[in-house]
Amino acid sequence: MSNELLVVKDLHTTFATAGGELPAVDGISFTLGQNETLGIVGESGSGKTVLARTIMGLQAIKNATVTGSVKINGSEVVGTSEEDKRKIWGTEVSMIFQDPMTSLNPVMRIGKQVDETLRILLGMSKEDAKKRAIELLELVGIPSPEERYEAFPSELSGGMRQRVVIATALACSPKLVLADEPTTGLDVTIQAQILNLLDELKEKMQMSVILITHDLGVVATRTSRIIVMYAGRIVEMGSTQDVFKDHRMPYTRALLESAPKVSNPSHTRLVTIAGRPPNLLALEKGCAFAPRCKFATDKCHNERPELQATGTEGHMFACWNPLTSSRGDA
Amino acid sequence: MTKQPRFNKILLKLGRDASNNAMMKPEKKKPLGILFWVCVGWIILNVLLAVFASFLPLIDPLYQNYDAVNSGPGLHHLLGTDDLGRDILSRIIFGSRVSIFVSFGAMSIAFLVGVPTSMLASLRRGRFDKILTTVMYSFLAFPAIIATISVLSFWVPRNLAKVIIVVGIFSIPLVYRVIRTASLAVAGREYVTAAKVQGATDRRILIREILPNITPILVSFLLIGIAQVVALEGALAFLGLSINPPTPSWGNMINEARTVLDVNPWLVIFPSIALVLFILSLNFIGDRLRNHFDVAEVKI
Amino acid sequence: MGRYLLQRLVTLIAILFVVSIGSFYLIHLLPGDPAFLILGFNYNPVTKAVLDAQLGLNQPIYLQYFTWIGHVFHGNLGTSFISHQPVLKTILRAIPIDLEMIVISQIIAFGAAIPLAMRSARRPDSTLDRLLSAGSFILLSVPGFIVIVLLVLIVSVKLGVPNTGPSTYVPFMENPFQNLSSLLLPSITLAVGSFVLYFRVLRSDLTGVLQEEFITMARSKGISQRRIMWRHAFRPASVSLLGSAGVNIGGLLASGFIVQFLLAIPGIGFILVGAINTSDYLLVQGVVLFVSGSVVLVNFLFDFIIFFVDPRISRD
Numbered sequence: 001m002s003n004e005l006l007v008v009k010d011l012h013t014t015f016a017t018a019g020g021e022l023p024a025v026d027g028i029s030f031t032l033g034q035n036e037t038l039g040i041v042g043e044s045g046s047g048k049t050v051l052a053r054t055i056m057g058l059q060a061i062k063n064a065t066v067t068g069s070v071k072i073n074g075s076e077v078v079g080t081s082e083e084d085k086r087k088i089w090g091t092e093v094s095m096i097f098q099d100p101m102t103s104l105n106p107v108m109r110i111g112k113q114v115d116e117t118l119r120i121l122l123g124m125s126k127e128d129a130k131k132r133a134i135e136l137l138e139l140v141g142i143p144s145p146e147e148r149y150e151a152f153p154s155e156l157s158g159g160m161r162q163r164v165v166i167a168t169a170l171a172c173s174p175k176l177v178l179a180d181e182p183t184t185g186l187d188v189t190i191q192a193q194i195l196n197l198l199d200e201l202k203e204k205m206q207m208s209v210i211l212i213t214h215d216l217g218v219v220a221t222r223t224s225r226i227i228v229m230y231a232g233r234i235v236e237m238g239s240t241q242d243v244f245k246d247h248r249m250p251y252t253r254a255l256l257e258s259a260p261k262v263s264n265p266s267h268t269r270l271v272t273i274a275g276r277p278p279n280l281l282a283l284e285k286g287c288a289f290a291p292r293c294k295f296a297t298d299k300c301h302n303e304r305p306e307l308q309a310t311g312t313e314g315h316m317f318a319c320w321n322p323l324t325s326s327r328g329d330a
Numbered sequence: 331m332t333k334q335p336r337f338n339k340i341l342l343k344l345g346r347d348a349s350n351n352a353m354m355k356p357e358k359k360k361p362l363g364i365l366f367w368v369c370v371g372w373i374i375l376n377v378l379l380a381v382f383a384s385f386l387p388l389i390d391p392l393y394q395n396y397d398a399v400n401s402g403p404g405l406h407h408l409l410g411t412d413d414l415g416r417d418i419l420s421r422i423i424f425g426s427r428v429s430i431f432v433s434f435g436a437m438s439i440a441f442l443v444g445v446p447t448s449m450l451a452s453l454r455r456g457r458f459d460k461i462l463t464t465v466m467y468s469f470l471a472f473p474a475i476i477a478t479i480s481v482l483s484f485w486v487p488r489n490l491a492k493v494i495i496v497v498g499i500f501s502i503p504l505v506y507r508v509i510r511t512a513s514l515a516v517a518g519r520e521y522v523t524a525a526k527v528q529g530a531t532d533r534r535i536l537i538r539e540i541l542p543n544i545t546p547i548l549v550s551f552l553l554i555g556i557a558q559v560v561a562l563e564g565a566l567a568f569l570g571l572s573i574n575p576p577t578p579s580w581g582n583m584i585n586e587a588r589t590v591l592d593v594n595p596w597l598v599i600f601p602s603i604a605l606v607l608f609i610l611s612l613n614f615i616g617d618r619l620r621n622h623f624d625v626a627e628v629k630i
Numbered sequence: 631m632g633r634y635l636l637q638r639l640v641t642l643i644a645i646l647f648v649v650s651i652g653s654f655y656l657i658h659l660l661p662g663d664p665a666f667l668i669l670g671f672n673y674n675p676v677t678k679a680v681l682d683a684q685l686g687l688n689q690p691i692y693l694q695y696f697t698w699i700g701h702v703f704h705g706n707l708g709t710s711f712i713s714h715q716p717v718l719k720t721i722l723r724a725i726p727i728d729l730e731m732i733v734i735s736q737i738i739a740f741g742a743a744i745p746l747a748m749r750s751a752r753r754p755d756s757t758l759d760r761l762l763s764a765g766s767f768i769l770l771s772v773p774g775f776i777v778i779v780l781l782v783l784i785v786s787v788k789l790g791v792p793n794t795g796p797s798t799y800v801p802f803m804e805n806p807f808q809n810l811s812s813l814l815l816p817s818i819t820l821a822v823g824s825f826v827l828y829f830r831v832l833r834s835d836l837t838g839v840l841q842e843e844f845i846t847m848a849r850s851k852g853i854s855q856r857r858i859m860w861r862h863a864f865r866p867a868s869v870s871l872l873g874s875a876g877v878n879i880g881g882l883l884a885s886g887f888i889v890q891f892l893l894a895i896p897g898i899g900f901i902l903v904g905a906i907n908t909s910d911y912l913l914v915q916g917v918v919l920f921v922s923g924s925v926v927l928v929n930f931l932f933d934f935i936i937f938f939v940d941p942r943i944s945r946d
Contacts, residue, residue, distance in 0.1 A: 056850060058846060058849060058850055064763075071774070082849075082855070085852075086854070087851045087852070088852070089849075089850055089851065089852030090850075090852030090853075091852065094851070094852075095847070095850045097843060097846070097847050097850075099843060102842065102843040103843045103844050103846075103847045104844055104847075105844045105848065105862055105866065106866060106940075106941070106942050107843070107865045107866045107939065107940050107941060108865070109864070116851065116852045116853065116861075117853065119851065120854075120857070121851075121852055121853070121855050131739060138891070152941040154941060154942055165847070168847075168851065169850075172852075268662060300730050378887035428827060464641075464644075468644065468645045468648050468649075471882045472884055473877075473880070473881040473885070473925065475881075475884050475885055475923060476918065476921055476925070477652075477922075478913065479884075479887075479902070479906075479918075480652075480653070480656055480918040481656070481659065483906040483911075484656045484659040484660055484911065484914070485658070485659045486660065486661065486667075487670060524847075528874075540801075557771065561668050561773040564773055564775065565774070565775055565885075565888060568775045568888060568891075569887075569888070569891065569903055569906075570907070571906070584775065584776065587779070588782070588892060591779070591783050591787050592787045593780060595787070595788075597777050597785055598780070598783060599780075599783075602776045602779070602780065604716075604770055605773070605776065606772050606776060609771040609772075609773070610768060610771035613767070613771050614767075616684075617767070626637055
């Protein structure tokens with residue numbers, strides 16, 4: 001276990017809302033090694049973002065209750081004060097936020113936002129920090145970084161801003177980076193650029209990355225392992241290879257089928273997943289996906305399936321009626 | 331500048347997903363609460379007392395009882411007497427007439443002019459709106475108090491009607507700004523466009539579509555406006571620019587009291603309490619109504 | 631960038647023009663022959679001729695305006711026929727007192743409002759926040775003239791603190807200590823109104839800003855809460871604060887008169903009230919023009935500051 005960078009054990013995040021308890025993260029356990037890239041996929045509302053913030057220990061909402069354990073490089077995150085968490089934020093773990101339009105301070109110069117942590121957390125002098133910040137801006141591919149150092153966010157395009165967000169997150173060379181839908185708000189061509197950049201930086205800086213996305217295409221070539229989430233729970237996880245080629249959970253298949261493929265002839269109708277994401281305030285006793293699943297039986301509606309191993313190492317799924325072998329299907 | 335919507339993204343996202351299934355109950359309107367009704371009662375009581383003051387068994391507010399000068403609160407004079415032996419309770423009740431009369435009168439003028447013009451401006455837009463709004467906003471650039479003082483000091487001889495007219499006219503821009511902002515939001519909605527397309531006249535749109543939708547803000551701003559005029563009239567009276575003594579008003583009572591602060595502090599305390607409670611009640615009612623109808627806070 | 635400021639400048643000039651017309655026209659609100667009322671006891675053919683020349687009263691009204699505004703541009707606001715003093719000189723003698731009061735009051739108001747708003751906004755709906763919100767709401771309903779009277783009643787009369795009551799003002803150069811203590815109550819009065827305004831505006835904006843994504847991101851960077859509040863949240867939340875401060879500070883010149891009137895502090899407001907009571911119309915007109923002009927200029931100054939605080943303004 002000692003070489004595991006991140007250990008998440010039975011993590012629950014529950015929001016107290018007007019309509020009752022809302023289990024946004026519902027009993028999640030997994031581990032992540034050094035220099036590993038893990039993908040977490042699921043539809044919007046499946047709890048991915050809440051999971052990422054809970055791992056960071058960023059209580060987004062006051063009335064959230066977190067139980068379980070998250071250990072980042074040995075330090076516990078759950079239940080500790082913000083002051084304690086501040087010791088690992090920035091240097092051990094950092095986060096790349098989803099929307100570059102809202103996650104940069106509109107009235108602060110770009111450079112100040114990047115070099116702030118260098119000066120405060122690493123104690124660099126003003127000049128050194130500035131030099132390093134300009135290097136970082138260059139590293140993330142921002143042209144003429146000296147000029148951009150003085151710019152305000154509103155003077156940059158969305159793609160450039162997301163690069164600034166990345167530079168800020170990586171400034172203190174954290175060991176773990178949580179990238180929460182880092183490309184959702186961007187054009188397709190820029191999406192690829194940003195993702196390739198992340199890949200490249202990950203190699204250069206020896207980091208572990210958790211890549212959170214609703215787009216399986218994004219994780220296919222960039223991750224070693226994948227977790228599929230549904231209604232706040234893990235429904236399938238395993239190596240990228242296994243999840244793509246040998247998935248057992250009908251939901252995983254549905255996700256894969258709904259992703260557009262380059263190999264499809266043009267004008268192929270996209271497959272959608274029937275029904276809507278579940279209401280977390282009124283979940284069924286059984287499998288949360290059952291109402292939308294064409295294989296669902298009475299058992300699926302009444303008993304909740306737990307994660308079980310397939311036999312292949314690290315590959316697990318939670319389903320009463322698993323697909324037998326889908327190898328070769330996709 | 332445009333304000334970004336501020337809310338907690340995550341909760342919103344979860345809420346949206348949940349409400350897709352129509353399971354999430356909409357948030358209940360904030361109840362008005364008992365304090366609200368206490369305030370409403372207080373205002374009604376004040377107005378009734380002011381209207382029927384002459385019929386009440388009150389001591390004549392001008393009668394000078396030289397046997398009881400500067401007496402504190404007691405049986406004969408519930409709130410005591412002033413330095414001329416006049417009954418404070420009676421003077422406060424009669425004094426409220428001035429505040430209520432001036433504030434209702436001035437706000438009537440301000441609303442009668444401000445509401446139709448601002449609604450029309452928000453519906454018509456274009457040059458009409460642009461010119462009118464620029465003019466109104468220029469008047470907002472300097473405080474109403476300096477404007478009213480300057481006009482009142484030149485427009486002699488002074489009387490209450492002039493005070494009402496001047497305060498009323500200088501309140502028009504305030505009303506204009508608030509109501510224009512509110513009705514702009516309504517005028518942009520689809521049902522107004524629909525009514526336009528069907529050939530409804532401006533008059534009909536203003537009365538049938540826009541007016542009902544801005545009524546909550548109209549009422550709450552009317553109350554807050556009245557409260558502001560009460561304070562303004564108090565200040566004018568304090569300076570001797572409102573009604574002339576010996577007719578009592580809350581403002582001139584406080585002004586007269588300041589010379590005998592050391593002898594008779596009640597003289598300043600009671601009218602102050604009356605004035606503050608009146609303003610506070612109006613502000614509170616206005617604020618609650620605005621929250622209740624979920625009207626975004628408009629800067630006043 | 632220049633466009634926004636240019637636009638504001640044009641508006642400024644337009645408003646100043648309106649203000650000058652308004653102040654000019656005041657004289658003509660006087661019933662009958664204005665010269666008769668302006669001169670009062672000093673009315674005689676000689677003084678009337680002087681006044682007619684000064685105001686151009688024989689000319690058509692638009693020419694009168696140009697005569698008058700021409701004098702204004704040369705710093706000539708006329709000479710009072712009551713005190714025989716140039717109006718501008720009287721005003722300039724009084725204005726430092728107002729400035730002193732405003733500066734003290736603003737130090738108190740900002741000094742209290744900013745930290746308290748930050749504490750409130752950090753934990754909305756906490757006991758402290760509820761207390762402060764309710765307290766500020768109540769204070770909002772207490773007019774300044776009541777605040778000053780009650781302060782004088784408690785501090786000068788009941789507690790007997792020396793040099794705080796009426797007619798205790800001395801110039802700063804004469805006795806700095808007594809000067810400050812005599813301005814204490816009026817400054818607090820002005821500060822109360824400003825504090826309520828600043829606290830409410832800043833609290834509401836800060837609460838909003840603290841929920842923004844960029845604040846969450848700043849937290850995730852591992853910097854202290856204090857730094858997040860001051861460096862990340864305060865600046866974007868201070869735009870409305872500066873806007874209302876601009877309007878408010880200008881307004882203090884106008885509303886300072888009540889406290890000055892009560893305590894016989896010879897600032898601009900005291901002069902105004904005195905001029906009204908002695909029917910010194912030229913002095914009233916001069917004060918009105920001066921104060922209104924200052925209000926507009928202060929407003930513009932704050933627009934200017936806001937422009938540098940928030941780079942988003944230039945893009946809208």
